[in-house]
Amino acid sequence: MQQSINQPGTESLDPWDADSRQYDTIIIGSGPGGYATALRTAELGGRVALVEQDPVVGGVCLNRGCIPTKALLTATQVLEQADLGAAMGINIGSASIDYQKLQDYQDRMVDAMTGGLASLLKQRGITVVHGHGTIVGDGLVEVTAADGNRTRLTTCDTILATGSHARPLEELPFDDLVIDTDRALTLKPFPRRALIIGSGAVALEFATIWNQAGCQVTLMVRHDRVLSHWGRRTGQIMTRELKRQGIQIITHARCSGGHRLPADGGMQVDYQPTDDKGQAGTIETDLVLVAIGRDPNTNPEHMKELGIDLDGQGQVLTDSQGRTSRDRVWALGDITPGHHLAHRAFQQGITLADAASGLDPEPVNEATIPRVVFSSPQAAAVGFSRQEAEDDPSLNQVKETIYPMMANSRMRMSGLQGTLSLITACQATDLEKQIVVGLEMVSPQASENIAEAQQLVGNQIPLHRAAGLIHPHPTFSEAIGEALLKADGRPLNMQ
DSSP states (O other), X not given: OBOOSOOTTGGGSOTTOTTTSSEEEEEEOOSHHHHHHHHHHHHTTOOEEEEESSSSSSHHHHHHSHHHHHHHHHHHXXXXXXXXXXXXXXXXXXXXXXXXXXXXXXXXXXXXXXXHHHHHHHHTTOEEEXXXXXXXXXXEEEEEOTTSOEEEEEEEEEEEOOOEEEOOBTTBOOSSSXXXXXXXXXXXXXXXXXXXXXXXXXXXXXXXXXXXXTOEEEEEOSSSSSSTTSOHHHHHHHHHHHHHTTOEEEOSEEEEEEEEOTTTSOEEEEEEESSTTOOOEEXXXXXXXXXXXXXXXXXXXXXXXXXOOBOTTSOBOOOTTSBOSSTTEEEOGGGSSSOOOHHHHHHHHHHHHHHHTTOOOOOOOGGGOOEEEOSSSEEEEEEOOHHHHHHOTTEEEEEEXXXXXXXXXXXXXXXXXXXXXXXXXXXXXXXXXXXXXXXEEEETTHHHHHHHHHHHHHTTOBHHHHHTSOOOXXXXXXXXXXXXXXXXTOOSSOO
């Protein structure tokens, strides 16, 4: 429901008095963290207002991130399947893209998700207030509407869930040819040539979309491989597979500048080596997508005035349940340190709502948050890498088990390549019990199969018991079962 503005007398209401304040909880930001907090708080009986500056709820994830990107990936993977079919004797013929229909499909998926969320918020009795929300005092939030009209709302708890924005590249500022993912999602038709600067999930997903659609894609990465913050083997296999699919990858390089080419309207981008393994060079392209990370939507000066502590990256520091350094102000999602993922924000929202409502929930365990890259093939990980496990003093007897994914029948049928690394260890307090502490995999459907590994890691299932549970045949998930058996010293379909 739409909150009416300019309610008289709200400034005099006592936010700590449950009978006189307007809301028990006000949440600034309606992305995954914000709306998860709102839904759970309402479920617990709280009076909730959700402040959103955009006309539609859902934040970046539903409107300009997770959902539209995966809609495009779903569409362009049809083209990939058509190409793979030729090697299997299935000749589909020449494929083309109707960009208007593609945009309509993308918009329908977004509208379905945002519309469903709006209906759910209404059903839970959550008030949605459209405008820019700011904390102006204890239990006091001021909302400035698009027309400049302002209102002040009173609350006991205020939740900051303001999200993040694309990080610009100092050497190549954003303009009509140097774009972020918001602009990339509106590009129809796709560019003929594209340079993507970055090596993480966003960079790889757009490289996949555009490459599958026939675009000449080049990735520029600072290290020797993509996914450089993942395990080395995972990054190397993914790099090799992307190259095999025709994506050019410039490694050990950083952008040092660029200029427009008057002849064809494109750009020349210059780059320099990041170490002695790289080299300087230039590349001509029609478009540059900068995907080097995201920065939190926090105002350091305002946060300092409020007494809310930030780290060096402008992220809000909280305790394990989301409390900031200011009483009754909480924070979650992309403005807090940790994995900046929608499902992490969901978990934070549930935890925070419980804590703000007087419960004592378990804090979010970062080691159990799955990370997924929806490229082709997909990559997924949960828990520790081998290096991280070896560096953790609470773990002992760390072991990495590599499963060759090409031993999996479904992997061979897919026409793609992959890998799987399983990390096991003993806790320092129990040297007799091996548990799974991490897993990384590159394969089709990795995004679905990582949930099993999450359960193993999160629930600290003994390795011997986990390895004893058989997997359906033939499936990609069998690879996890085979890796568990191998780690337990009883390999089945391998030496």
